[in-house]
Amino acid sequence: MRRLILISLYLFLSIFASGLFVWGAGYFLLNASVPDYEENFSVAGIEGPVNVLRDASAIPHISAGSAADSYFALGFVHAQDRLGQLLRARRTAQGLLPLEQIAELEPSTSDALEAYAAGVNAWLGLVSEGGRGRGAPELLIADERTIAAWRPVDSINVANAFLNDLRPDKLQNELSGFPDNQIPSDRPATPELFAASPRVKLTAWALPEDRTTTGAPMLAADISGPLSLPSEWYLADLQTPEGVAIGATMPGVPFIVVGHNERVAWAFRSFSPNEIEEPEVSKAAQTSDFLMMLDRLAKSAGVNYALNATMNKVPDGLEVLAVDRTTLAVWPESEVKRPGSFQDARLAVLDDRRPVFTVESAIAVQRDTVSAVARTLLPLMAKELWFVSSASDIKENKVGKLREEVLDELSQWNGEMGRYSLEPLVFWTWVRALQRRILQDEFPSATAVWTRPNPDFLSAVLSDRRGSAIWCDIRPSARIETCQDQARAALDDAIAKLVDRYGSDPSVWFWGAEHTLNMQWSPIQSNGIISDLLSLEAPYSGDPYTLIASDNDRPVASSVGTNFQAVMSFSDESLSYFITPAGQSGHPLSRFYDNLFPRWMQSKYLVMSTDLSLARGGAVGTSRLSPLSAYSRAVKQGRSR
Incomplete structure (x- = not known):
C-alpha cells in the first residue's frame, strides 16, 4: 500500500x-x-x-x-x-x-x-x-x-x-440575390427592403468659426466598423523637418487616415456611390488615388491647398471635410441629393439645438445615445395601443396588465438607449417580433430577411408609403391583417419572450442585459476558446442608429460599432481629442492591450498634441532606431x- x-x-x-x-x-x-x-x-x-x-x-x-x-x-x-x-x-x-x-x-x-x-x-x-x-x-x-x-x-x-468595406455588402441581405419572381406579385415595390449596410462607415461634421466658442472651425469625425482586439485603428504622431501629422492610422498603410498636421485637419464622410458595379480597373485606380490623396492631405498648408491638391483624387463614395484656422470646406460637391440616414436626422436635430459649440458639447453630440429609429417607429407601432381604455379587456389577464405597464413606460420615453433602461430592450424586442410577423410568411426560408432589423422598411410599411402597408397582411390567412393588428400581436410576442428570459417583473429588465459591447481578440485564424478568454464585454448604451453606433444584428452582443472618434480644432485654446475603444498594443499580456477601454466607456477622450514636451509627461519609454x-x-x- x-x-x-x-x-x-x-x-x-x-x-x-x-x-x-x-x-x-x-x-x-x-x-x-x-x-x-x-x-x-x-x-x-x-x-x-x-x-x-x-x-x-x-x-x-x-x-x-x-x-x-x-x-x-x-x-x-x-x-x-x-x-x-x-x-x-x-x-x-x-x-x-x-x-x-x-x-x-x-x-x-x-x-x-x-x-x-x-x-x-x-x-x-x-x-x-x-x-x-x-x-x-x-x-x-x-x-x-x-x-x-x-x-x-x-x-x-x-x-x-478598406475602400471595399465602405461599399454596401449585398451578401448581407439575402434578398439581394433573389430573382424578381420570388418577391410576391401582390406586394408593392418597397426598395427599403433591399437596403444593405457597408462593413465600415465614415462620418464627419464640421462647424464654422462663428459657431464655436473658440472662434475657429471645428471638425468631428467618427468611424464605425468591426469592434475587435486590437482595435482596427492605431494612433500615431509623425514629425519630420517638413512638418507633422497626427491621427488615426490603419495598420498596413503608412498614412494618417483621419487627423491633422500643423495647418489643416481632415476627415471623411462615406455614402453609397451611384454606380451599382464598378469595373475592377476603376477600383484599382481609386485605391491608388486614395493613397495619393492621404499623402497630399498630410502635406497640405491649408484648406484651399488641400482642396486643390486632392480634388481629383477622392474615390467614389467619399466626401472630404477639412478645416484650418479660418476656413471650412467639403468636397467634392455632389449634384445628386442623397437620402439622409437616421443618424443624419438626429445629428441635424442636435446641430440646430445649439447655436454655438464647445469641444465638450461636440463630444457630447458624438456620444449621443438617443435613437432616431425609436423616435420614428415607436409612434407608428403604438399609436393605437397607447389610448386603449382602462376599462377594456387589456387588464383582464396577466399579459394584458404587463402590456399596459410597458406601454406606460414607452409613452414617457424619449428614445434614450441607456444600457440600464427598460425601454430600449422592450422596443428592440418588439421591432424584431414585428418584422418577423410581417415578413416570415413571404420569405419563410430567408431567415436573415426577417431576423435582422430593417427600420427603413418598417417605417415605409407602418406609414403606408407607396401602399406598403399591405405587407402586414398574412398571405395564407383568410382575413386581411392590418399593421396595428401585427403591432399588437408582436408586442405580446416580445413581452412573452422577455418574461421567459428575465421573469415577469419589468423592473429587472434592462437593455445592457442583451446589448453588450463585445470585442474579441482577433488572431490570424479563428481560435474560439482563446479568443473568448481574451475578449472584453460590458453592457453598452446606444443602438445601430444612434450617433455612438453599435450593431444590433445579434441579440446578445455588439461586435460592430463606432471604433474611433475625434474632435479637432486649430484655436489657441483647443487641442485635438481622440479615442479608440481598446489599446495600442495587440498583445494580450501588454498593459496597453485594453487600457483605453475604461476611458471609452466613460467618454473620456485623449488630449492629443504634437508638442513633444506634453507627450513626455508620463511617457512609458523612448526607443531609438539607428542606421545599421x-x-x-x-x-x-x-x-x-
Missing part, C-alpha cells in the same frame, strides 16, 4: 512538474513578444536616427530626419505592436486587387510605401533572429511557419480592402546566407 501511495505521489509530482514546465515555457514565449518601449535598435533602411517616444498611452510620437524615415518607423511600430493584425489584414486583402491592375502612383507615395514596407520587414528580421516569441502570440498557434516579407503591394491591397553600419549590414547578410 505504501508503495502504491509513493508511486501515485511521484506520478502526481511528475504531472505537476510537467504542467508547470509547459506553463512556464508558454508564458516565456508569450511574454518574449511583449514590446519593450525603451529598447534601442540598429536597423538597415533608414538614413538617420529616429526617436520613438511613447506617451502615457503608448502612442508613438515619431521624430525623424525625413518623411521616408518617419514612414519606415511607422511600419516598424505597426509590426512591433500589431504584427498579427498586419498579417491578418494582408491575408484578408489578398486576391481583391490583381497585381497587374495596380495604377501608377506618384513618386512620393510610392517612396512612402517602400519605406513603410522596409520598416515592417526590419521588425520581421529582428523577430527571425529569435528571442521575441515569433513577434506576436497568435503566431505561436498560426499555420504560418514562415512569414513572407511585406511588400508595397500589400499596403495597396489593404487600402483597397555598412560593416554590420555585411555581417548580417553573411549570416543570412
Whole structure:
C-alpha cells in the first residue's frame, strides 16, 4: 500500500512538474513578444536616427530626419505592436486587387510605401533572429511557419480592402440575390427592403468659426466598423523637418487616415456611390488615388491647398471635410441629393439645438445615445395601443396588465438607449417580433430577411408609403391583417419572450442585459476558446442608429460599432481629442492591450498634441532606431546566407 501511495505521489509530482514546465515555457514565449518601449535598435533602411517616444498611452510620437524615415518607423511600430493584425489584414486583402491592375502612383507615395514596407520587414528580421516569441502570440498557434516579407503591394491591397468595406455588402441581405419572381406579385415595390449596410462607415461634421466658442472651425469625425482586439485603428504622431501629422492610422498603410498636421485637419464622410458595379480597373485606380490623396492631405498648408491638391483624387463614395484656422470646406460637391440616414436626422436635430459649440458639447453630440429609429417607429407601432381604455379587456389577464405597464413606460420615453433602461430592450424586442410577423410568411426560408432589423422598411410599411402597408397582411390567412393588428400581436410576442428570459417583473429588465459591447481578440485564424478568454464585454448604451453606433444584428452582443472618434480644432485654446475603444498594443499580456477601454466607456477622450514636451509627461519609454553600419549590414547578410 505504501508503495502504491509513493508511486501515485511521484506520478502526481511528475504531472505537476510537467504542467508547470509547459506553463512556464508558454508564458516565456508569450511574454518574449511583449514590446519593450525603451529598447534601442540598429536597423538597415533608414538614413538617420529616429526617436520613438511613447506617451502615457503608448502612442508613438515619431521624430525623424525625413518623411521616408518617419514612414519606415511607422511600419516598424505597426509590426512591433500589431504584427498579427498586419498579417491578418494582408491575408484578408489578398486576391481583391490583381497585381497587374495596380495604377501608377506618384513618386512620393510610392517612396512612402517602400519605406513603410522596409520598416515592417526590419521588425520581421529582428523577430527571425529569435528571442521575441515569433513577434506576436497568435503566431505561436498560426499555420504560418514562415512569414513572407511585406511588400508595397500589400499596403495597396489593404487600402483597397478598406475602400471595399465602405461599399454596401449585398451578401448581407439575402434578398439581394433573389430573382424578381420570388418577391410576391401582390406586394408593392418597397426598395427599403433591399437596403444593405457597408462593413465600415465614415462620418464627419464640421462647424464654422462663428459657431464655436473658440472662434475657429471645428471638425468631428467618427468611424464605425468591426469592434475587435486590437482595435482596427492605431494612433500615431509623425514629425519630420517638413512638418507633422497626427491621427488615426490603419495598420498596413503608412498614412494618417483621419487627423491633422500643423495647418489643416481632415476627415471623411462615406455614402453609397451611384454606380451599382464598378469595373475592377476603376477600383484599382481609386485605391491608388486614395493613397495619393492621404499623402497630399498630410502635406497640405491649408484648406484651399488641400482642396486643390486632392480634388481629383477622392474615390467614389467619399466626401472630404477639412478645416484650418479660418476656413471650412467639403468636397467634392455632389449634384445628386442623397437620402439622409437616421443618424443624419438626429445629428441635424442636435446641430440646430445649439447655436454655438464647445469641444465638450461636440463630444457630447458624438456620444449621443438617443435613437432616431425609436423616435420614428415607436409612434407608428403604438399609436393605437397607447389610448386603449382602462376599462377594456387589456387588464383582464396577466399579459394584458404587463402590456399596459410597458406601454406606460414607452409613452414617457424619449428614445434614450441607456444600457440600464427598460425601454430600449422592450422596443428592440418588439421591432424584431414585428418584422418577423410581417415578413416570415413571404420569405419563410430567408431567415436573415426577417431576423435582422430593417427600420427603413418598417417605417415605409407602418406609414403606408407607396401602399406598403399591405405587407402586414398574412398571405395564407383568410382575413386581411392590418399593421396595428401585427403591432399588437408582436408586442405580446416580445413581452412573452422577455418574461421567459428575465421573469415577469419589468423592473429587472434592462437593455445592457442583451446589448453588450463585445470585442474579441482577433488572431490570424479563428481560435474560439482563446479568443473568448481574451475578449472584453460590458453592457453598452446606444443602438445601430444612434450617433455612438453599435450593431444590433445579434441579440446578445455588439461586435460592430463606432471604433474611433475625434474632435479637432486649430484655436489657441483647443487641442485635438481622440479615442479608440481598446489599446495600442495587440498583445494580450501588454498593459496597453485594453487600457483605453475604461476611458471609452466613460467618454473620456485623449488630449492629443504634437508638442513633444506634453507627450513626455508620463511617457512609458523612448526607443531609438539607428542606421545599421555598412560593416554590420555585411555581417548580417553573411549570416543570412
